[in-house]
Amino acid sequence: MTSVPGIVAVVVVALATLAIGTWGLRVSRTTSDFLVASRSVGPRLNASAIGGEYLSAASFLGVAGLVLTFGADMLWYPIGWTAGYLVLLVLVAAPLRRSGAYTLPDFAEARFGSRRVRSTCSLLVVAIGLLYLYPQFQGAGLTLRSAVGAPTWVGPVIVGAVVLANVTSGGMRSITFVQAFQYWLKLWALLLPAAVLVAVWFSDGRPGAASSLADAPGGDWSSPLAVGGGQGLYVTYSLIVATFLGTMGLPHVVVRFYTNPDGRAARRTTLVVLALLGLFYLLPPVYGALGRAYAAELAAAGRSDVLVLELPRLMVPGMLGDVLTGLVTAGAFAAFLSTSSGLCIAVAGVLSQDVTGRPWRGRRLAGVTAFRVGAVVAVVVPTLMALAAPHVGVARAVGLAFAVAASTFCPLLLLGIWWRGLTAAGAVAGLAAGGLGSGAAVLLTLTAAAPEGWPTVLLEQPAAWSVPLAFATMVGVSLATRSQVPAHTGRFMVRLHTPEALDLDRG
Amino acid sequence: MTGPPPDRPERPDRPERVRVERVRVTGPPRRRTPAARTRDIDAETRLGEVYMGSLLREQLWLAVRVLAVLAVGVGSLPLAFHLWPGLTGVRLLGAPLPWLLLGVAVYPFLVLLGWRYVRRAERNEQDFLDLLSEVDG
Incomplete structure (x- = not known):
């Protein structure tokens, strides 16, 4: 039976996740624990925990697959996902x-004192969240089909x-433990098999060492640039802009940043995240390169x-x-669970x-109920999308979510934090310009074949034009409405x- | 009863112990001067603006420098490989250059940049703290 290790892995990871979540629940007692793990x-x-949450199916499965198919230019995805944290840090x-x-x-x-900016941001958070969730669910379907032979709908469910x-049962505190566990699980689930596979590759006489890495017949596999x-x-730089600024x-x-005790701890946390991500991202290219020698037919079959x-x-x-298959299946499953939970x-x-907490026909849902209804929506909608939408590749779909985030929240955060002159009107205009521009590009990519x-x-990688567009709009409209700072x-x-x-009045 | 309290029996054969009280010797409250400086910031006076402006400029300038190093060190790679396609075939230690740079070397570089940034940023904040709590002569 080839499906046994896969089934065992999935069941063990699911049970461990629920068990750690329950244990964390016993540790967390107060409301503050629940929401922000008492900071x-x-x-x-x-x-x-940040690493566990951040390393999604796109990192665990997508990068290796893209490297196998397209070559070294796909290394910009993991680089961008790591460098994004450096930009975030500074x-x-x-x-x-x-x-x-x-x-x-x-x-x-808090920055603008405006409900209108708040609603615009909420809409964008939901849009980006769904765009990021649906490839996770789609990847879960692929994983279970490959590991267990289950129908594609089983994984998302x-x-x-x-x-x-x-x-819905745990809070931020229990999730913190779960996700920290899942980072280390993912790292070892990729590291141990990689070590064994590289040893096998050496004992096989290093097949493809000369041809697959450099001077193969389509020799551009090692080129760090997209073809054309x-x-x-343009495609490479646009990807860099989207990932560096989208994170x-x-x-x-x-x-996650709110769970730090203070600003200084937030910086130190981010530095550790940089190191953890860098460590992890050394591994997927190894699979891509070995796949070139042993599993080239997977790329041909899409x-x-x-x-x-x-x-x-x-x-x-x-x-x-x-056993190794069981390990990587466990890691992949942990990737879906942690990112989707976050x-x-x-x-x-x-x-x-x-939305769900707002009064509706004179009645309103209580806090916890509203949160649970929201969670149901946040899970059901991307599940349906995963079942209905076409398969665009896990890493590519995530890349589009990064492009939208870079075109909207990046200018809002950067200008909001470093420039006093940003006004509410400028923020809304910039969010609309960047959101509509990159969003339209995403929709066209997902639905129709463009010329x-x-x-x-330009549509497949919108960030290089939509990010400057959003910045320019925010600055321009803010200058025009200067009196409304x-x-x-x-x-x-x-x-x-x-x-x-410092003992200061912080408003 | 007019005797001494039972817990402290008098002992006439020994001289009575003199209790030495600890006297707190302090200068004038030191809080005044720093409070005055933070008050400048709280009241958003011209001087407070100068203090805040210097901190903001210092931190933003530091961030810009780090990002410039990132742009030159990592961001210039696609352009370099576009202009000199021959670089793709270069081998170092038996592995092709693009794989070494993009697959391995980038990550320690990013961590190093981040580490230097954190140290400098914390020093800037310490300088700001020192500035605001300095006692005027």
């Missing part, structure tokens, strides 16, 4: 923690059910997303291969504040940038 999570635990981490905002809409409301159970001359250069705008990333899952069995027959919490939090050439290229901006700047040790 007392140390840098190492918090960084592991421009956003400490001020965002000091702002006291729990979600991006909270930050917007199982992941959705476990996430719902954990998110100037267009390739700070992802809803589940921002929520199934490169399952490379990480199938490579152990292709290279190592028998018992050991089964996104689900973020989206449900925003929905409960701004060939430059239009396709919120009165409390100076006080808010004090709150964002001064160390907590």
Whole structure:
């Protein structure tokens, strides 16, 4: 039976997740524990949790598959996902923690004192969250089909059910433990099989060492640029812009910063995250390169997303291969669970504040109920999307979510934190310009085949034009409405940038 | 009863112990001067604006420098490989250059940049704290 290790892995990970979640639940007692883990999570635990939450199916499965199919230019995805944290560290981490905002809409409301900016942000958080969730669910379907032979709909349903159970019962504190556990699980689940596979590759006489890495017949596999001359250069740079700047705008990333005790801890946490991500991202390219020698037919068949899952069995027959397959399946499953949980919490939090918690025909849902209804929406909608929408590749779909985040929340955060002159009108105009521009491009990419050439290229990787567009709109409209700079901006700047040790009036 | 309290029996054969009270010797309250400086910020006076402006400029300038190093160190790679396609075939230690740079070397570089940034940013904040709590002569 080839499906036994896969089934065992999935069941063990699901049970471990629920068990740690329940244990964390017993540790957390107060409301503050529930929402922000009492803001007392140390840098190492918090960084592991951020890493666990951030390393999604796109990182665990997608990168290796893309490298197998397209080559070295796909290495820009993991580089961008890591460098995004460096940009976040130097421009956003400490001020965002000091702002006291729990979600991006909270930050917007605190900075501008405007319900309109808040609603616009809420809409965008939900849109980006769903765009990021649906490839996770789609990847879960692929994983279970590959590992267990289950129909494609089983994966999204199982992941959705476990996430719902954990998110609606646990809080931020229990999720912190779960996600820290899942980072280390993912790392070892990729590291151990990789070590064995590289050893096998050496004992096989290093097949493909010369041809696959450099001077193969389509020798551009090692080129760090997308194909097509100037267009390739544009695509690569647009990807860099989207990932470097998009990280700070992802809803589940921002929520995590509030669990740090202060701004200084937020910086140190981010630094540890950089190291943890760098360590992890050394591994997927190894699978991509080995796949070139052992599993080239997967790329030809368009199934490169399952490379990480199938490579152990292709290279190592028998018992050991089964065990390694079980390991990578466990890691992949942990990737879906942790990222989906984080996104689900973020989206449900925003929905409960701004949609399900609002009065409806004179009645309103209580806090916890509103959160649970929000969580159900945040799980059911992307599950349906995963079942209905076309398969665009896990990493590509996530890349589009990054483009939207970079075109909307990145300018909002950067200008909101560093420029006093940003007004509510400027923020809304910039969010609309960046959101509509990148959003239209995403929709066209997902639904219709655009014409060939430059239009396709510009739509598939919109960040390089939509990010400057959003920045320019925000600055331009803010300058035109200069008289409407919120009165409390100076006080808010004090709150964002001064160390907590100083006894200052922070508004 | 007019005797001494039972817990402290008098002992006429020994001289009575003199209790030495600890006298707190302090200068004038030191809080005044720093409070005056933070009050400048709280009241958003011209001087407070100067203090805040210097902190903001210092931190933003630091961030810009780090990002510039990132842009030159990592961001210039696609352009370099576009202009000199021959670089793709270069081998170092038996592995092709693009894989070494993009697959391995980038990550320690990012961590190093982040580490230097955190140290500098914390020093800037310490300087700001020192400035505001300095006692005027």
